[in-house]
Amino acid sequence: MRMQLAQILRKWDGKDTAPLEHAYSSFATEPDFTVHLVELCEIEECERGATWLLKHYVAKSRSGLPEQLAARHAAFAPKLTDWEARLHFLQYFEHLQIPEHLEDPLRQMIDSGLTSENKFVRAWSHYALAVLAQRFPAHKSHAIETLERSDACETAGSVKVRIRKALEKLKV
Structure with a gap:
């Protein structure tokens, strides 16, 4: 699943969200979905789409990430380079547990x-x-x-x- 997500995120044009919505509906129920997204946020060419999917996940599930995963993601957030990735992070920031x-x-x-x-x-x-x-x-x-x-x-x-x-x- 991680490789498939990475491929989708690398190909994403940054505009049409249909591929991301399809990825979400295909993988969101998988046990390591959010783990893979947090990992993919740490790859520059995937960060914008991965944070979009995390934002979508938080909105749909009405919950944040597990504490350790939220800590890992928050620790990396200052290194996000794409302005949209930073925006997405800021938009779901209140749903993350911050150590x-x-x-x-x-x-x-x-x-x-x-x-x-x-x-x-x-x-x-x-x-x-x-x-x-x-x-x-x-x-x-x-x-x-x-x-x-x-x-x-x-x-x-x-x-x-x-x-x-x-x-x-x-x-x-």
Whole structure:
């Protein structure tokens, strides 16, 4: 299955999701499906499609990854090179269990996304900052300050909406 998934991901054009949806319906019930996807995220030419499939998996199953697998994936996430792969990771980040030792590298990844030229990465980085602050409350006040500053300066409407959702998440 891993080789078949890798082949599908390498051939994916990045636009038509039908091949990925077909791969999902073919393999999602296999016991090592998510293990293979996490491994494939670590291969540059597969990362965009593998993270898309992980995002799809999280949305469909309404659950994250097992703790050790989530830790492995989160440890590698700062090395993702494709902006869409980073975006996908940020979009399902709140469903992952994050061990304490990964807080700093993930915070650095998220912080770099706060100023991304890509408005989607920027928006979801703000939301991920709130998720991280919820999990590791020692930095909650700093996260709120950062989000409030960004809300005052941001011009893209879609980013402002996500910043406000992040602020709501922390102020509740």
